[in-house]
Amino acid sequence: xxxxxxxxxxxxxxxxxxILLLLSPSLALAWGEDGHKVVARIAEKHLxxxxxxxxxxxxxxETLSSVAVWASGVRRTxxxxxxxxxxxxxxxxxxxxxxxxxDCPMSCVVQAIDAxxxxxxxxxxxxxxKEEALKFLVYFVGDLHQPLHAGHFExxxxxxxxxxxxxxxxNLHRLWDSGMIKQRRGNGRWDTYANGLNGAITxxxxxxxxxAPSD
Numbered sequence: 167x168x169x170x171x172x173x174x175x176x177x178x179x180x181x182x183x184x185i186l187l188l189l190s191p192s193l194a195l196a197w198g199e200d201g202h203k204v205v206a207r208i209a210e211k212h213l214x215x216x217x218x219x220x221x222x223x224x225x226x227x228e229t230l231s232s233v234a235v236w237a238s239g240v241r242r243t244x245x246x247x248x249x250x251x252x253x254x255x256x257x258x259x260x261x262x263x264x265x266x267x268x269d270c271p272m273s274c275v276v277q278a279i280d281a282x283x284x285x286x287x288x289x290x291x292x293x294x295x296k297e298e299a300l301k302f303l304v305y306f307v308g309d310l311h312q313p314l315h316a317g318h319f320e321x322x323x324x325x326x327x328x329x330x331x332x333x334x335x336x337n338l339h340r341l342w343d344s345g346m347i348k349q350r351r352g353n354g355r356w357d358t359y360a361n362g363l364n365g366a367i368t369x370x371x372x373x374x375x376x377x378a379p380s381d
Contacts, residue, residue: 198344199235200356205308206234207360212372224293224300231357237305249302252278253309256319264316275310279303314339 210230213221221230240246241253255274257264264270270277285291285299309315317323317339324338331345351359 198347199238200351200359201312201343201347202234202238202305202308203231203356204347204360204363206230206304207357208364208367209304211364221300224296230304231360233301234304234308236301249278252302252306254315254317254323255310256323257316259318259320275306275315278306279310282306312342314342 207230210218210221225233237246237249237253241249251273252275255264255270255276257269261268264276266276282299282303285295286303291299314324321327322339324342325340327338329336329338329341331341332349334345336345347359
């Protein structure tokens with residue numbers, strides 16, 4: 167997990183939420199549009215009052231969940247086309263884990279999280295830059311914890327691995343990004359699904375994710 171030091175009251179709930187949704191098979195979901203909104207909505211529910219004020223100050227009338235997929239849309243524009251490599255990191259196949267010098271010599275999602283956290287931490291950064299940084303941060307923390315956004319170059323993060331899901335042909339990356347959550351959500355709304363997942367979080371869960379001992 168990458169947990170930037172900047173704005174701990176704001177960022178920690180986001181990182182905690184992405185981890186909890188991946189650790190438990192009963193809560194596992196994808197990181198397509200609905201998945202990112204679910205992560206952001208649950209994070210909103212666990213922000214401290216001070217963090218909520220910070221979000222409101224930066225985003226105005228918008229919320230973490232309403233901007234949760236902003237980074238996905240702007241990557242296709244000329245202004246933000248440079249952000250495409252920031253949505254993933256390729257980890258060497260057969261390695262024990264992520265190595266910054268080897269796996270992210272220039273730019274990747276891990277580096278992006280650190281960079282945008284630094285912008286939020288910078289008192290001289292403009293309001294526009296802080297808003298942009300928070301929008302990217304909300305999205306990239308979710309991306310980092312989708313297993314196939316931290317995958318292997320050889321299979322293009324699972325895009326080259328064909329699978330069948332409920333008799334439908336797809337690839338492993340798309341299955342994680344959108345297939346599983348659509349299957350679990352059914353005809354329900356994403357926010358209803360988010361509320362259900364949030365209701366499964368216990369105080370002991372929160373304490374353990376925060377590093378505190380459980381009861």
